[in-house]
Amino acid sequence: MKSSFYGVIMAGGRGTRFWPLSTRKMPKQFLKLTGCKTMLQETAIRFKGICDPGRIMVVTGIDHGETVLEQLPCMDHKNLLLEPSGRNTAACIGWAARTLVNRGEGSAVMAVVPSDHVVDNAEGFRETLSIAVGPAMDGMLVTIGIPPDHPATGYGYLEQGEEIEKDIYRVSAFREKPDTDTAKEYVASNRYFWNAGMFIWRADTILNEISLHLPELAEGLEKLGSDTSPEISLYNSLPSISIDYGVMEKAENVAVVPARFGWNDIGDWPTARKCDVAKGEVISVDSENTTVWNEGKLTVLMGLKNVSVVETDSVTLVMSDEYSQKLKDVVAKLEKEKPDLV
């Protein structure tokens, strides 16, 4: 009997680096950045054919439950897990796994994916998952590795170990975000992948690994029971740690399947430019490498390079590319001074 397959979508997070478009009320994953569907919708549709709509599971913040159900009307309400607070990916993923185990679906294969990444080839995505399902059913922790096309310093890297079978390799090491020289070495070696935070494993496998490496989290998850909207005090007692740092880096049985699709985490405005994230009318005079987002106005750019101009009703951001990582500092400042704007 074939195991059941769950698409587990992590839809927490603020998308701070996408402010002012992404706000607390409507974070990046719920926005139509790349077309006529939201990033969450694109993510769910990508599972079509390998995952029954009734087996899409979404973990999101308590404030965004309604938004998720509006955007994914076919999903089973019992698969909507509402976090009263953000406790990082180990808690989020552990809770999803625990929920399946509680329902007697411990042998189900979960494909855990972020809700706010761009995948340029849904068919390639499904092919990649199909390859990953085999070792996952055999008890491996499978990651999807993105072949790097440039020495990015903003992602963690997976080091490719021995081949297990065609297109499946052991991960010999997890590497934190490298400096530029190290990143260049990684890319030149052809033995490293970007860690895109996409994982395939059985629910019971990851829960066992959590018990082994994060026993406190495992105990906390048991206390949550089957409530899909737990008390904040209960959820806040879970340790806040990433699945990479808390489990993957310590685990033995980790494999990587190279992605058969183009990927972009559109982590900030300059990165999003590559995915044509843009809206509104523009007149551009001697301007290069710019991003414009406006809601029904005309934006005129004259003599600008490497700049994003993002307008909402209440805010206009004009940002030179090299400042994209500092945007979160502005948001943090506004959080105190003008909370309505973030």
Place this chain on the structure above:
Amino acid sequence: MKSSFYGVIMAGGRGTRFWPLSTRKMPKQFLKLTGCKTMLQETAIRFKGICDPGRIMVVTGIDHGETVLEQLPCMDHKNLLLEPSGRNTAACIGWAARTLVNRGEGSAVMAVVPSDHVVDNAEGFRETLSIAVGPAMDGMLVTIGIPPDHPATGYGYLEQGEEIEKDIYRVSAFREKPDTDTAKEYVASNRYFWNAGMFIWRADTILNEISLHLPELAEGLEKLGSDTSPEISLYNSLPSISIDYGVMEKAENVAVVPARFGWNDIGDWPTARKCDVAKGEVISVDSENTTVWNEGKLTVLMGLKNVSVVETDSVTLVMSDEYSQKLKDVVAKLEKEKPDLV
């Protein structure tokens, strides 16, 4: 008997280089750029004490007559001259002079000033006019010369000749906009002024000069009669030429009085920055020499230098300073494609 004194304000023009704030419907001179009064109002108020409100004369486009009367409710309606089309400064000034002569006020002294310049010291402005009135009553064409504080290439220059009396000099030459090297020589010599387009003369003096140097204009002006809102076909028959090129450069009896005030023509967005032309809330991160204009939003600038960000309801302009002179090309293009926006 002392001659009567008229403040003649030239309020035509589109202020194209101030787009998108300045539009055909509401050009720069009717906007509150520097404070709680419009530039036209500031210009009129500057005459207070030396010119009776009933002797403020305004020449403007036919579409802006109501705006002028709203902004200057104390002016005498018969002193509002409505141009059916723009025919440059010789026609505009000649018409004002002709109107006074027709009313038997040929001996009146007219101080002709643009409506969209910033004068930082109204008292100094009045002092300067008081000095200029003497030679004007004696039949001179008096200009106000702005002592240059940098080698600007965007203005014409007046060359200072012999001293007529204290603070009054003959103009030995009018110089067109110079190149940078020439402008530097002018400034270093201490013998040149910027030509700010401010003139003081008797109505009959300038009309005689127009008869002499622009007889076709003089004849056309006679045909206008005393109608303050002439037919467009009649007005269009006037030659379109600047008073500088058409009269001043050819006249003999030209004097200059050095300005006793700070002056800025706020000709474009970067120039306006020096006069603190700005509106709206701004957060600025590592940004220098920027101008922001918004109507009740927050503008966030990150890593920008020498840039203006100007927002209206329908347009956002983000412009590097060195493109300020090319803005008129954008406006010209939009004139055809999106006339509502200009």
